[in-house]
Amino acid sequence: MSTTADVFFIDGVRTPFGRAGEKGHYWQTRADDLVVKSMIALLERNPEIPKEAFDEVAIAATTQTGDQGLTIGRTAAILAGLPITVPGYAIDRMCAGAMTAVTQTGAGIGFGAYDLVIAGGVEHMGRHPMGEGVDPNPRFLSERIVSQDALQMGKTAERLHDRYPSLTKERADAYALHSQQKATAAYKAGKIQQDMIPVAVKSAEGWGLADNDQFLRPDTTLEGLGELKTPFRVGGKVTAGNSAGLTDGATASILASGDAVKKYGLKPKMRMVQFAFSGVEPEVMGWGPVPATDKALAKAGLTINDIGLFEINEAFAVQVIAFLEHYGIADDDSRVNPWGGAIAIGHPLASSGVRLMSQLARHFEEHPEVRYGITTMCVGLGQGGTVIWENVNYKG
Amino acid sequence: MSNYDKIDFKALAESTNEDVITYSRVRDVKLPSGKNFALITLDNDRDHNRPNTLGPATMIQLGEVLDQLKKRAKAGEIAGVGITGKPFILAAGADLSQIQNLKTKDQAKQIAQLGHYVFGKLDDLGVPSFCFINGLALGGGLEIALNSNYRTIDSSAAAIALPEVFLGIIPGWGGAYLLPNLIGIENALKVIIENPLKQNRMLKPADALSLGIADVMFSPARFLEDSLKWADTVISGKVKVKRPNEPGSVEKLAKWDIAINIARKSLEGKIGKVAKSPYAALDLIAASKKGTKAQGFEREDDVLSGTYRG
Numbered sequence: 001m002s003t004t005a006d007v008f009f010i011d012g013v014r015t016p017f018g019r020a021g022e023k024g025h026y027w028q029t030r031a032d033d034l035v036v037k038s039m040i041a042l043l044e045r046n047p048e049i050p051k052e053a054f055d056e057v058a059i060a061a062t063t064q065t066g067d068q069g070l071t072i073g074r075t076a077a078i079l080a081g082l083p084i085t086v087p088g089y090a091i092d093r094m095c096a097g098a099m100t101a102v103t104q105t106g107a108g109i110g111f112g113a114y115d116l117v118i119a120g121g122v123e124h125m126g127r128h129p130m131g132e133g134v135d136p137n138p139r140f141l142s143e144r145i146v147s148q149d150a151l152q153m154g155k156t157a158e159r160l161h162d163r164y165p166s167l168t169k170e171r172a173d174a175y176a177l178h179s180q181q182k183a184t185a186a187y188k189a190g191k192i193q194q195d196m197i198p199v200a201v202k203s204a205e206g207w208g209l210a211d212n213d214q215f216l217r218p219d220t221t222l223e224g225l226g227e228l229k230t231p232f233r234v235g236g237k238v239t240a241g242n243s244a245g246l247t248d249g250a251t252a253s254i255l256a257s258g259d260a261v262k263k264y265g266l267k268p269k270m271r272m273v274q275f276a277f278s279g280v281e282p283e284v285m286g287w288g289p290v291p292a293t294d295k296a297l298a299k300a301g302l303t304i305n306d307i308g309l310f311e312i313n314e315a316f317a318v319q320v321i322a323f324l325e326h327y328g329i330a331d332d333d334s335r336v337n338p339w340g341g342a343i344a345i346g347h348p349l350a351s352s353g354v355r356l357m358s359q360l361a362r363h364f365e366e367h368p369e370v371r372y373g374i375t376t377m378c379v380g381l382g383q384g385g386t387v388i389w390e391n392v393n394y395k396g
Numbered sequence: 397m398s399n400y401d402k403i404d405f406k407a408l409a410e411s412t413n414e415d416v417i418t419y420s421r422v423r424d425v426k427l428p429s430g431k432n433f434a435l436i437t438l439d440n441d442r443d444h445n446r447p448n449t450l451g452p453a454t455m456i457q458l459g460e461v462l463d464q465l466k467k468r469a470k471a472g473e474i475a476g477v478g479i480t481g482k483p484f485i486l487a488a489g490a491d492l493s494q495i496q497n498l499k500t501k502d503q504a505k506q507i508a509q510l511g512h513y514v515f516g517k518l519d520d521l522g523v524p525s526f527c528f529i530n531g532l533a534l535g536g537g538l539e540i541a542l543n544s545n546y547r548t549i550d551s552s553a554a555a556i557a558l559p560e561v562f563l564g565i566i567p568g569w570g571g572a573y574l575l576p577n578l579i580g581i582e583n584a585l586k587v588i589i590e591n592p593l594k595q596n597r598m599l600k601p602a603d604a605l606s607l608g609i610a611d612v613m614f615s616p617a618r619f620l621e622d623s624l625k626w627a628d629t630v631i632s633g634k635v636k637v638k639r640p641n642e643p644g645s646v647e648k649l650a651k652w653d654i655a656i657n658i659a660r661k662s663l664e665g666k667i668g669k670v671a672k673s674p675y676a677a678l679d680l681i682a683a684s685k686k687g688t689k690a691q692g693f694e695r696e697d698d699v700l701s702g703t704y705r706g
């Protein structure tokens with residue numbers, strides 16, 4: 001009988017994140033090409049794994065039509081040059097798509113069904129704007145199952161500000177500024193580039209090479225942030241400066257069982273300890289990471305005090321400071337998003353989960369004194385997801 | 397020696413009235429080492445059903461772009477220059493619809509000179525030049541690559557060829573001089589004369605690689621990314637490019653004339669002596685073993701204007 005296998009995060013890469021729309025890197029680049037290029041680069045970085053050894057390819061996308069449709073995990077596997085014997089499928093949990101790709105395939109490894117998988121995600125929000133082609137059941141509103149605000153993420157962020165008056169706009173802006181500053185510093189130090197793969201892009205000026213995240217604004221100031229419009233509510237608190245922008249990008253990662261690590265001599269970066277997803281009221285979806293984290297910690301027999309590093313997705317600054325306040329962590333705590341987050345880097349919905357993981361893995365390398373870390377994110381329609389990871393470099 | 401700088405090609409461009417121009421657009425890209433690299437994209441803004449062609453106005457523009465890049469190279473702004481095409485197409489050569497309209501021998505000569513003038517700049521930028529053969533490369537399209545210092549090729553490129561002899565002309569933008577000096581006499585005879593006469597047979601990318609026309613081949617999914625990475629290693633000296641069939645002095649002394657004689661006999665046997673262009677090409681290839689590139693280019697000019705006497 002097989003026993004429960006260890007689940008290791010081996011490696012993760014991503015494309016540079018582009019601004020959605022005509023001014024963005026990827027206006028003339030297909031979504032599937034973004035994830036395929038990421039997968040090819042990932043495979044090249046890990047040549048010791050024979051391509052036929054992969055048991056599954058799970059790729060997430062929120063809007064699964066056009067160049068993000070056609071069972072993108074399968075099509076991407078074929079286009080990336082994996083043997084036809086390697087299967088693949090598509091995943092959707094909106095913003096937590098790639099995270100879910102990791103947890104589902106990771107669970108498959110834990111169960112003993114898989115030894116090696118590729119998990120990732122893609123979202124081309126320029127080609128597939130949020131809400132493209134959706135057709136919510138009228139019962140949601142007629143029966144007041146969810147509030148009207150629940151379907152617009154920016155409005156849910158405003159609602160979170162309403163619910164917790166201590167989460168002021170000033171705090172959200174200060175958090176956003178800090179995210180930009182941390183990301184700028186990490187860029188200067190060449191840290192973020194380590195797991196970023198340049199992508200050749202066609203444009204009106206000919207071929208170019210996308211090699212930077214377009215949302216980074218090193219010149220951000222508190223005053224500048226204070227003057228921005230509040231597009232989701234007149235006199236509101238949520239602005240383009242304290243939210244993640246509309247982004248195009250893709251990620252891909254490799255997970256492996258303990259057996260595969262031994263067999264192919266892989267160097268794992270971290271071990272999956274536990275994960276959980278949890279639902280909350282859709283109109284305050286940004287609260288999702290709290291119950292998800294509580295649930296994952298409880299299952300793992302850990303407490304928040306055991307967590308030494310946090311990679312929390314910054315869909316909106318308010319959602320991050322809500323989480324931090326709940327756990328009594330300072331807004332500028334150095335354990336949280338040490339290289340900044342989605343406010344500065346961008347958030348191509350279904351791909352962001354793996355970016356959090358690649359970065360947490362890098363933080364672990366730099367912090368052998370830390371044993372556990374989490375990646376966590378909020379999800380549209382009121383969900384949160386949290387994965388707890390153990391640092392393989394941990395020296396207690 | 398011809399001084400191409402002194403020739404005014406504007407009249408040529410005006411008289412040929414090129415209806416679709418292939419633009420030479422430049423973007424700077426950062427190589428992995430951090431060096432700046434100028435990437436030229438040839439694009440006529442039509443889809444792949446209308447390949448890039450290289451008429452006089454197109455060529456004049458490319459020349460101006462290369463002049464600017466030479467200045468930038470001198471100023472230390474760029475460490476290399478690459479040239480590639482729109483999706484699936486590098487270029488399909490001279491704009492043949494125009495060539496057929498040429499009225500005078502002078503114009504024919506000027507077309508040849510313009511090609512040499514412009515493509516010659518690819519070897520005179522002050523920094524290494526690279527052609528990333530991303531797709532179809534025929535005639536003048538392939539000669540862009542031959543005039544560049546280094547070449548990468550996409551393993552899915554549709555076809556690579558110098559079909560001029562099939563069309564009754566000769567590779568006249570450097571091909572007849574550069575190719576034999578790159579891949580050796582026998583291979584060059586095959587590409588320039590034999591293949592065109594075999595119902596215009598073309599090369600597959602893998603053939604171009606093994607012949608040494610391309611220095612390295614990459615798969616299409618990340619062709620440009622891989623080409624840029626490779627260019628970086630060549631510029632930094634990490635990769636030394638070896639050409640498998642580049643002829644040395646021994647080949648030139650011992651093999652060259654024999655191969656030419658065999659080819660001439662076989663041509664006479666197969667097609668008789670009426671068709672001119674295969675023999676003109678043969679003469680050019682024969683002559684390519686000696687002398688400078690400038691002399692080789694001038695011989696091509698003369699052949700295309702009908703004044704060359706072997």
Ligand SMILES: CC(C)(COP(=O)(O)OP(=O)(O)OC[C@H]1O[C@@H](n2cnc3c(N)ncnc32)[C@H](O)[C@@H]1OP(=O)(O)O)[C@@H](O)C(=O)NCCC(=O)NCCS
Pocket residue numbers: 095153154217220221224225228231239240241243244245246315316347378379380
């Ligand atoms: C908030 C949002 C509507 C803004 O969209 P947008 O107006 O297209 O954003 P822009 O990038 O154009 O920024 C708007 C303005 O703010 C400015 N701005 C943005 N960030 C800034 C900063 N850090 N400092 C100063 N100014 C800034 C921009 O320059 C722009 O100014 P302009 O109008 O003068 O050009 C959009 O980003 C959004 O919907 N984000 C949330 C995405 C989301 O819901 N994700 C899912 C989460 S679950």
